[in-house]
Amino acid sequence: MKNLRLKAARAGLDMSQDDLAKAVGVSRQTISAIEKGDYNPTINLCISICRVLGKTLDELFWPQE
Amino acid sequence: MINNFRMIGLAVGIVVGLIVCIVVFRIVNTNKKLTTDYDERQERARGKAFKYAFYAMMIYEALLCVISSGIEIPAEPIVIHFSVIFVGVVVLSIICIAKDAFAGQNTNMKRYTIVMVFVTLINILTAIMAVSGGIMVEDGKLQAPFCNLLCAVLFIVIYAAYGIKQLSDRRDD
Secondary structure (H helix, E strand, O other): OOOHHHHHHHHHOOOOHHHHHHHHOOOHHHHHHHHHOOOOOOHHHHHHHHHHHOOOHHHHHOOOO | OHHHHHHHHHHHHHHHHHHHHHHHHHHHEOOOOOOOOOOHHHHHHHHHHHHHHHHHHHHHHHHHHHHHHHOOOOEOHHHHHHHHHHHHHHHHHHHHHHOOOOOOOOEOHHHHHHHHHHHHHHHHHHHHHHHHOOOOEEOOEEOOOHHHHHHHHHHHHHHHHHHHHHHHHHHHO
């Protein structure tokens, strides 16, 4: 399932996938895979992404009803 | 006596190869570390790639056992063993490339390509010299220089796979 909330939060801060990838210490392809729903990140990576984007885990990663 | 010289030659070759590998890693890695850093997704993808490479090597080794029990393989043992490594590395590299887990976080792909093109050319040159010197095949058996040809083919296959992946990624973007 695509993670459009992550994509929107990233775009909201005017960050490219590469910028976010560098900020959290992963490859651009990993951010792309998370947004496409091809990869489920570990909780540590989720927390890193939330910190950089200023969001909570619920806002970005909790499944929507 | 000739076998002893050959063994010493191979041992020296392996040591020189290891030293070259250390130098290459220091050149290719942007932070001059000897190890390549991969992120968590890449580590996972590489784990799967190693698994499939292991299966491929097992199947190939089993096939070689069956074939060599029936007929004599027209190659020196070093070529046969090297071909097993070749199969493993090809499977590992292609899966890693397909899953974006080939280049690490600290890999400078431009420097990597330059070094690998250089290594490929040296291997091709060695293979050509072996063919022209008539030492590629002796007594109807493939000799050690055939490993250079295998090495060159290995790198060409890796470049081709990497190029195809880059093209398909550009198309997706």
